[in-house]
Amino acid sequence: MASLGDAMLVSESLKRLLLEVGEQRSLDAVLRTVVGRLGEQEHIALARIWLNRPGDICDRCPLRADCPDQTRCLHLTASAGQSKREDTSPWDRLDGDFRRIPLGVRKVGHIGATGECVSVNDVCSDARWIGNPEWAKSEGILGFTGQPLVFKGELLGVLAIFTRTMLTQGCPEWLRM
Numbered sequence: 001m002a003s004l005g006d007a008m009l010v011s012e013s014l015k016r017l018l019l020e021v022g023e024q025r026s027l028d029a030v031l032r033t034v035v036g037r038l039g040e041q042e043h044i045a046l047a048r049i050w051l052n053r054p055g056d057i058c059d060r061c062p063l064r065a066d067c068p069d070q071t072r073c074l075h076l077t078a079s080a081g082q083s084k085r086e087d088t089s090p091w092d093r094l095d096g097d098f099r100r101i102p103l104g105v106r107k108v109g110h111i112g113a114t115g116e117c118v119s120v121n122d123v124c125s126d127a128r129w130i131g132n133p134e135w136a137k138s139e140g141i142l143g144f145t146g147q148p149l150v151f152k153g154e155l156l157g158v159l160a161i162f163t164r165t166m167l168t169q170g171c172p173e174w175l176r177m
Contacts, residue, residue, distance in 0.1 A: 031078035034159070039080030039091070043165045045139055046081030046091055049149070050074035050101055050108060051157035057100060067102035074101040074112045074158060081162070084139055098131065106131050111146045111158045119145040121167045136162070143167040 016037065031049050038047035051074065058070040067073065076099045081091035104113040107130075111118050121143055123130050130136045130144070145167055146160035 028077070032080075035078040035080040038161055039082065043163050044081065044161050045083075045141055045164050046079070046162040047160070048076060048080075049078040049157060049159050050112065051077045051149075052103070052112060052155060055100075061100045062097045063100060063102055063105060066105045068104060069102070073103060074108060075099070076101075077157070107144065108146055108158050108160055111148050111160070112155065115148045115150060115155050117145070117147050119143075119167055140164045 035047040035049055038044055052072060053075045055067075055070040055073050056075075058064055058067070061067065061073075064070075076094050076096075079092050079094060083091065098108075101109045101112065103109050107118050107120075110116075123136055123141055123144055130141070135141070139162075141162045141164060143163035143166050144160065145163075146158050148155050149157045149159055
């Protein structure tokens with residue numbers, strides 16, 4: 001159960017985020033602001049946004065073998081977070097193995113295909129949702145939640161966070177806001 005202090009911190013953080021988003025002048029800036037502020041939260045290891053776009057690098061995509069349809073996929077558009085290890089590259093890169101996610105594949109692709117939220121309170125007990133279990137273990141990842149980004153009934157993409165704490169009951173609702 002979250003304390004009143006935790007709720008006030010989330011409320012203040014959300015207010016700051018909403019004010020900053022309103023000041024941005026481009027979609028890329030809005031998306032970078034969202035994941036940047038989420039990635040600054042102590043309990044969030046990684047925040048990412050993928051947008052639903054036409055397939056473009058299918059011939060060299062690391063997930064090509066799993067892709068059921070090369071016409072559309074989720075493109076990693078914004079990423080932010082902090083590693084526990086000092087020897088890792090920044091988590092704001094957009095060119096890693098998960099830069100494209102086929103619709104319907106893995107947790108992010110499932111969200112992108114169905115428009116349904118996925119929350120895993122303890123990834124250790126439900127590892128099927130983790131694409132890189134070694135990374136999750138070395139970084140102390142315990143929770144995951146992903147929200148579809150929908151505008152006027154159209155699924156635009158997916159916002160996902162990986163946490164170093166088990167998710168609280170209100171986390172998916174907070175992320176949806």
